[in-house]
Amino acid sequence: MAQPSTSLTVLVVDDQAVPRLLAKAAVESLGHRVLECADPVAAVQVFLQRKPDLVLLDVEMPVHDGYWVAQQLRSAEQGGWTPILFLSGLHGDEDVWRGIEAGGDDFIAKPVTTLLLAAKLRAMQRLMAMRAKLLERSEELRQANAQLQQLSQIDALTGLANRRAIDQRLHQEIAACRREGRQLTLALLDIDHFKRYNDRAGHVAGDACLQQVARLLRETCLRPRDVAGRYGGEEFVLILPATPRAGAMTYARALLRQLHLAALPHPDSPVSERVTLSGGITTCVPDAHTTAEGLLLRADDALYNAKAKGRNRFFSYEMKVDTEEDRPHHRPH
Template identity: 50%
Template sequence: MLTSESSVLKILLVDDSASHRMVLAAELDAMGHDTVEADCAEDALRLYKLERPDIVLMDVEMPGHNGHWAAHQIRLSDPEAWTPIIFLSGLARDDDLAAGIDAGGDDYLFKPVSPVVLQAKLRAMQRLRALSQQLLTLTDQLRASNADLQELSLRDPLTGLTNRRGLDIRLDEELRAARREKLPLTVLLLDVDNFKLYNDTAGHLQGDDCLRRIGQLLAGTCRRPRDLAARFGGEEFVILLPGTSHSGAMLFAKALRRTVHQLALPHPAHGGERCVTISGGISTAVPDGNSTIESLLSRADAALYTAKSLGRDRFFCFETQTDTTTGVAEAANYDRDKGSSADLF
């Protein structure tokens, strides 16, 4: 980026007259700038793309395509950048000046070119180009900051997992993909067993640490690119497994349950004799036009409460009518709305 008026400029000098180019090139060299020369509009466009000059000095009247055409093509070839274009012309009518600006030019120098005026124009364009580069840098920084903020808005601050908003977005994407590809989509809704007792005994700070540990474990189980672990709310979590069948979901849940056991996180309400466990509900479907995010989550939620009614520390799946502990469904017809709260909590 140019930051000083004394910076060396790379200048593309375009003029069909070799004598005019020689005079201007000598003046630019005396000012300490580097010059690339072209003798026609087509060559100017080619050299602009190849050399990426800091400034273009362009004759207007040339055989074939004129300078206005070349300026227009330069702007089309590089729409996000701004390189100053100064036209060189003996035409001083208002219409000629307006046509040059409309074509993409930024200023005019009238022939014969005064070295003093040329140097002043270059300094002015150099300052403008430096400001343009600074603006582009700030725009890039702002874009990156917005991307970071967007990422943060989809993250749960406690566990670092995707939050409920991010989960809803991904669920919608994966539901559409599964419906389009006619592939199964599995949702696991799980929570930490007896977590209220954990908080009441150890306090909320240690409870937060427990949730962080569980969140890290769940994130580690999502090894495929599209698998997702998210915090649903409180001590509830969701794992999204695109392209996973009923049997695959049950195998995943069994492995997850073993992993939680291996974590061996003591549950303070049981004097360290028992460790933290999780219960979960599994919902798997090949979505059709009637499938919704709400229906998937509702079925997983009902399966979660069934798992709790069967004794916790297990996953239950309505589709297979089995749980991950016994392999059978002692309470397959469990009704969450009619179930006893004493049985659940």
């Protein structure tokens, strides 16, 4: 008889020594390894410790029968699947139904013949191979879906979070900061006179400018929950959890300083020879009435004020000052 291409480890469970030894001999003659167990409770422990590929399980055993053992094995697998073949002289319709209901996969009538056992084991091997392929395909599909999900939330040009991801993250952080009782800062940023940049330098240069500003924003988001995103066109968003009003203004000044040091040339800005940003900031401890839409409206209103005051600055919606007015040396002692 041809030997199987894959050798299995088979757990044989039978309280009677002679049938157990006959089953063991038949399995070993087919080129498989055997684990023996005479006690139903011990069989469950052997199954958990040794993790066999297949179980041959006698039905009629004292105290705990084979149906009980099958139920214990299925409960222990937690999503896995190990084929269970019942060995029994009982093979009526009701017996088969009870076995399948308990978690078994097939019946082999006693006395066991090597030819029938070989056929059953090969059938189980085919099912195991099919299941392994399905699991492999499922994992490949899961990874592909995860990659698509990630790509669907990233702005293709800048690599920052896109508008969809920003909206989702903002809702999450509102809920999180509400639970934690912590302040949440949201900032909307515009590259000053970006249309004039594109008109003078061209869209290829404009895209490169967006990428450089995006890189700077990404580098300034140092904490795990800080998020920088592109909201559309030349507009960017910063979500800064656990950032109070004063801290947000300090962050904004540092960002403007880093952009100044980057010295990105602007070909046609009335504000500066370099690329500059205007930003609107809003900060609050979210409550039951706080919404993403409300925060965005306040940040947009603050952005409008920053532009009205001369651009190249951030304006705080709550503090009613900008980063020029709020410099430390202007603060009263």
